[in-house]
Amino acid sequence: MFKFSRKIEYGILALQYMAGRKQELVSAKEIAENLELSFDFLAKTLQTLMKRGLVASHQGIHGGYLLAKDADKISISEIIRSLEKNISIVECSPSIDEASCSRMKNCTIRGPLLKIEKKMLLYLEQTSIAEISQHDKKTKLEIKIRN
Amino acid sequence: MFKFSRKIEYGILALQYMAGRKQELVSAKEIAENLELSFDFLAKTLQTLMKRGLVASHQGIHGGYLLAKDADKISISEIIRSLEKNISIVECSPSIDEASCSRMKNCTIRGPLLKIEKKMLLYLEQTSIAEISQHDKKTKLEIKIRN
DNA sequence: CATAAATAAGACTATTGTAATCGTATATAC
């Protein structure tokens, strides 16, 4: 549990890449080659981000993608929410009814867990693509995401 | 992604239950019946928590489990670390070598992600079973964890 | 000492979610 999925990884990497080329159309192919990502998987990820309004696309020859808004307005939280069905750490939403969970009436831990979740999501909300890039430029960390 | 696994759910529920019966031996059967959990799955979870030193066990008739330390000394983070292989949100550890990831040399996001991770884990570290129980007594939230 | 009730532990299967791949359609610059 608790791993960032490859979708999220690809999303963050691609958006960050695009942030470095403001306003320019960047093709999925270029991103995949430069970051050594699977083209197929990246393409699908970018298409999802497009549907969710994080990036804009342009079809046809010389087409590609660009950020739909400033990098400092795109939070990690928003990326996750765009790519995953559900960002919450607990499966039950506030709107769920009693029939779907027998523990409903006297569950003792959901409240506290939602509090934890709120804190974690707040931080993800506060961290933007711009910040990540900034951080990177400063520290020049050499690290990897996945084997 | 980002869901608490059933193991974690069971661990938190069981530890909280045991916290309410300080020093007493509580059988897995009792916990399973009262919280309506799968006995098999709970038993396995408790055995793991025992190996990790979070609970102590007593075999034989009238046997059971009890907390190995005070409820305010058991953090959510510790529970997760005890039950999952790896709590980190990124798969690459600081000790990993370049051969295992081609992006190693110029990965731009791991540093920032580790920073995010550190923040989240800090909060999980700061939240104890005792706090969760406390929270519950105050608020009497009626919620559930899973369908 | 026999028995019942409890934990300990490993093996196995099922289910689910994620990742990866492929084929085809559509748009568009030239």
Next chain:
DNA sequence: GTATATACGATTACAATAGTCTTATTTATG
């Protein structure tokens, strides 16, 4: 009209989690 790009659905492969079952071991107690 062709080459190159995105759009999108279908399908397969794989891995992690969840769930089940069996057997062994421990121990209080009559």
